[in-house]
Amino acid sequence: MTIAVVIPYFQRTAGLLVRALNSVLAQRDVADVRIVVVDDSSPVPARDEVATLGASRFPIEVIVQPNGGPAAARNRALGSLDLGVHRVAFLDSDDAWTEEHLSHATHALDVGHDFYFSDLYQPGQTVGGFARAGRIAVDDHPVIGEGTTLHSYRGDMFDQIISGNVIGTSTVVYDFERFRTQRFDEAFFSAGEDYLFWIACARAGARFCFSSSIEVQYGYGVNVYAGSGWGTDGYLCRIQNEMRYRKRLLELGLTPTQRQLIDAKIATLRYEFADDVVHRVSHRKPLPIAVLREQWKLDPQTLVMLPINAGQIVARRIKGQPAP
Numbered sequence: 065m066t067i068a069v070v071i072p073y074f075q076r077t078a079g080l081l082v083r084a085l086n087s088v089l090a091q092r093d094v095a096d097v098r099i100v101v102v103d104d105s106s107p108v109p110a111r112d113e114v115a116t117l118g119a120s121r122f123p124i125e126v127i128v129q130p131n132g133g134p135a136a137a138r139n140r141a142l143g144s145l146d147l148g149v150h151r152v153a154f155l156d157s158d159d160a161w162t163e164e165h166l167s168h169a170t171h172a173l174d175v176g177h178d179f180y181f182s183d184l185y186q187p188g189q190t191v192g193g194f195a196r197a198g199r200i201a202v203d204d205h206p207v208i209g210e211g212t213t214l215h216s217y218r219g220d221m222f223d224q225i226i227s228g229n230v231i232g233t234s235t236v237v238y239d240f241e242r243f244r245t246q247r248f249d250e251a252f253f254s255a256g257e258d259y260l261f262w263i264a265c266a267r268a269g270a271r272f273c274f275s276s277s278i279e280v281q282y283g284y285g286v287n288v289y290a291g292s293g294w295g296t297d298g299y300l301c302r303i304q305n306e307m308r309y310r311k312r313l314l315e316l317g318l319t320p321t322q323r324q325l326i327d328a329k330i331a332t333l334r335y336e337f338a339d340d341v342v343h344r345v346s347h348r349k350p351l352p353i354a355v356l357r358e359q360w361k362l363d364p365q366t367l368v369m370l371p372i373n374a375g376q377i378v379a380r381r382i383k384g385q386p387a388p
Contacts (some may be wrong), residue, residue, distance in 0.1 A: 065150035066096045067166060068240070069122075072137030073157040074104040080158045080285050081113040087160035089121045093167040098149070099124045100141040101157075105131040135248035135257040142247060145240065152240040158285025159234040165279040169237035172214045178242055178270040179262075182235040182279040192278045199228035202276045217272035225262055226313055227325055233258045235280045238265065255302065256309030263316070299340055300355045307333045307363055334366045338373035 069088050073081055081101070088099055099122055103110035110126045117124075129140055134156075142152065151173060153166060169180040183192040194200050208214040224230060246264055248257045266272070310330050318326065337359065344351055359366050 065170070066098065066148050067094065067151045067153055067170070067237070068141075068145050068149045069097060069099045069153045069155055070138055070141040071099065071101045071155050071157050072104055072134045072141070073101050073110045074106045074131070074134075074137075075157055075285050076107045077285065078108050078113065080283060081108075081110060082116055083160055083283075084155055084157050085114070085117060085120075085124070087162075088155065089117075090163050091161065091166045092163045094170060097122045097166065100144060101126045102137040102141045103128040104133070104137045105129070132250065133253040133257075135250045135252060139247045139250065142240075150239070150241050151237055153237040154233050156234045156283075156285070158283030160281050160283070161234075162277075162279045162281075164277075165235075166237065168214060168275050168277070168279065171212075172208055172273040172275070173237065173239060175208060176271065177216065177273040178239040179265055179272045180235075180237040180274065181231045181272075182275040183277060184232045184235055184280040184282060185278055186282050187284050193232060194230065194276065197228065197230065199224070200230045200274075205274070208273065213275050213277040215274055215276060217274055221266040221270075221272050222263055223322065225259055225266065226318075226322060229259055229262075230274075231258075231262050232280060232282070234282065236262075238270070243268070243270070252305065252309060252312075255305035256312070259309065260312065267316075300337065300352065300359075303333050303337050303340070304355070304359060304362060307366075311363070330363070334363070334369050335373050335377075337366050338370050339377050341370065342374050342377045 071081070071084060075081060085099065085101075088097070091097065099120075101110045101114070101124065103126060105128070110128070114124055114126055125144075127140055127144060129137065132140075138154065145152070151169075153169065155161065165182065168182070172180050183194045186193055186196070189196065194202065202215065205215040205218045208216055243265055246261065246268075249260050250257070252260065307330060310326050310333070313326050314323065341351065343349075356367070
């Protein structure tokens with residue numbers, strides 16, 4: 065079966081895409097693979113990166129588009145695939161696979177699953193994401209075959225995603241034939257679009273499976289969190305993106321317990337927003353009016369609660385108390 069590897073690309077550092085592509089070209093026990101790189105107006109052009117590879121084991125197509133974010137880039141690639149593509153694998157341009165990633169996914173999907181993911185190393189970590197987050201008990205999920213690290217996921221994946229997502233985008237391989245029309249929501253420019261994709265698959269009845277092996281190394285390339293520390297517009301935009309995602313979840317028909325969980329996370333984001341505003345004021349940094357306006361449209365309660373939350377934050381700092 066043909067596997068298309070979809071790589072959205074926007075980087076300011078040369079060599080990252082080459083590393084990602086080399087990890088695809090090194091895959092074992094797979095033959096029918098094609099690679100689609102969508103250059104999202106990257107400062108370092110994708111074609112320059114691909115040109116350094118020389119002869120390629122798998123065909124590589126580069127599509128160039130105006131900057132639209134990772135959701136738009138992935139959608140452009142998905143829309144370009146013909147009927148001969150059976151499965152799609154996602155790989156971000158600063159990440160890299162181990163050599164058995166696609167063969168493991170192929171085996172797991174061949175025995176009746178629709179959606180595959182694996183454990184991963186986050187940047188600078190030596191402990192896998194599953195263990196660090198503690199959100200999935202591997203032994204609770206049946207092993208696929210004997211002597212493998214492959215498991216059929218047992219449980220409510222929708223609930224898993226909204227309460228403690230375990231799916232890393234660069235670990236995903238899924239049945240494109242079954243979900244050929246599924247796309248990323250481009251309104252979510254830089255956060256939440258991937259979770260909503262997984263949720264749509266889950267609610268459509270996808271059969272999930274995973275590998276407890278670490279099959280992906282995440283990199284330090286450009287992403288929504290890069291350079292978004294306290295006092296930066298990026299930090300407040302991150303809060304807005306996360307809140308926009310949580311607000312969308314509230315539209316999905318949650319159980320009372322799930323709604324309580326999401327409401328609590330939104331309340332935490334309101335507090336974090338206030339914390340950043342206090343930080344800016346105390347350091348005499350300007351408040352981004354455009355961001356405040358956008359927050360008012362998204363969640364007026366954030367600004368309604370701002371004086372109360374800010375007062376609690378100032379009192380906490382005066383007393384030398386840590387953040388809650």
